Amino acid sequence: MAFSLLAAACGDSGSSSDEGAGTGGEEASSTTVAVVQDGGSVLDTVINRGKLVCGVSGSAVAFSETQADGTITGFDADYCRAVAAAVLGDAEAVEFVALSASERFTAVQTGKVDVLIRNTTWTQSRDSDVGMDFGPTTYYDGQQLMARASDGFSSDSTIADIDGAVVCVNAGTTTEKNITEAAAAAGVTIDLKTFEESDPVYDGLIDGSCDIATTDGSGLVGRKVKQQPADEEWVIFPSTPISKEPLGPTYLQNDSKWADVINWTVYATIIFDEKGITSANADDMKANPPDGEIERLLGGEGELQTAMGLSADAFYNVVKQVGNYDEIYSRNLNPVGLFRDGSQNARASEGGLMYAPPAR
Incomplete structure (x- = not known):
């Protein structure tokens, strides 16, 4: 599989929550990621580098904000950390790159970032001629x-x-x-x-x-x-x-191995939320899983993470180090008055749209 370098800047380059880039990041970087060669995957690049390079806004309140000490906090930033935890076992093994709306897709196309988790709307044009693929929606907006x-x-x-x-x-x-x-x-x-x-x-x-x-x-x-x-x-x-503004992770087209990792990192946080698996009880649940699905996701018998190129405990690391969907949502968005109850971001069982396919 070859990734072509798409030189043209993208039209229709922003989502409706397109916050401009902030001043750097944790560590907001000018590093250029090596372009994946024929037959490779961004997953291999990230593992070999030992660090995830994640594109964010850097100035989107509660989603990715650059703090005075240079760290990046927020809902999107925590999903960058979740991917790092899944791939590398360390939620802090992530380098944030603050990108403006006009920069972000070129950054993915040229390999400047491994993934874009930057309040970006999934649209038909971006999913086709812009050359992006989209992961699960992490926040339904408008x-x-x-x-x-x-x-x-x-x-x-x-x-x-x-x-x-x-x-x-x-x-x-x-x-x-x-x-x-x-x-x-x-x-x-x-x-x-x-x-x-x-x-x-x-x-x-x-x-x-x-x-x-x-x-x-x-x-x-x-x-x-x-x-x-x-x-x-x-x-x-x-x-x-x-x-309608469905927001979620964005990455280069035609890298199914990398797509699977990002998608199932998000799905794992949603399933853990559905079944009450939290950062606080993850160890107990791993030792005494309540059902086969949780046993597999936490790295027990029948796990599928190793078949994806990850460690068996990849998603255990996600929930233990970063939390489930509700934990990520609540600690970042509740303080600014955004709550799940009654919204599209509520669990499907509670009238919302948050739903994951089965892990089996």
Whole structure:
């Protein structure tokens, strides 16, 4: 199998939560990953290197934020750590590369990163002519708008209410396309301002140069928590998002060995959540598995991890070191007001969409 170097930059290069790149990472890097040769897999490259190189935003609140000490925290960052734990047995064996919306797909195409876990929407164009493959959705999102209540907006506002507004958005993203199409469908005219980075969008909401900011709802919630001025109220609307934004890991096409590893790392966290396997009880569950599926996933009789090129205890390392899906979600997203209950990110057994195929 040969990976070709796709030199062209990608159009439609962002998701609706496309936060611009931050300032480096843990360690945010300019390292270029060796391109996989014929017959190889990114999995082999990562194992031989002893480190996962993971592309993230670096400035997406609660998903991948660069902290003052240079570390990267958040939901997406923890899924990078989960992959590192599965492949290398060490959740900290990961190098983060902060990427802007316009940089991210080229970084995957050229081998600068092994995987992109950067609030990126799965779309038809990206899954075909852009040359990406997508792993399981880790967060179901949708695009909304955020504006100042003092300007007459409320949570009940709709697209019809934004006629004449200055709408600020990341350039070259599905966010830009979605709001343009939604305004046209509603018969309203907007003044669209685009920015390569995300911070100027919200700075504009603060200084008044932007009437409205738009991205995925999760991104707006995070920015509201972190940046809403004390003397203002920012409101998010409409209540029903204007788009579907399934977010998850992204990697180069036609590397099924690497795809299997990433996909089943995510599925393992979901199954562990479904069955109550946590970082706290993983040792007990490994010693006394409640059923055959958990026994296999934790490396016991009938395990399938070694057939994937991993150690038998790969997914044990994931849950022990990083946690199950609910643990990853709750510690990163609950603090900014994002909860699973009643959302599409709830367990399938509770009315949500989070569901994994059987591990057998």
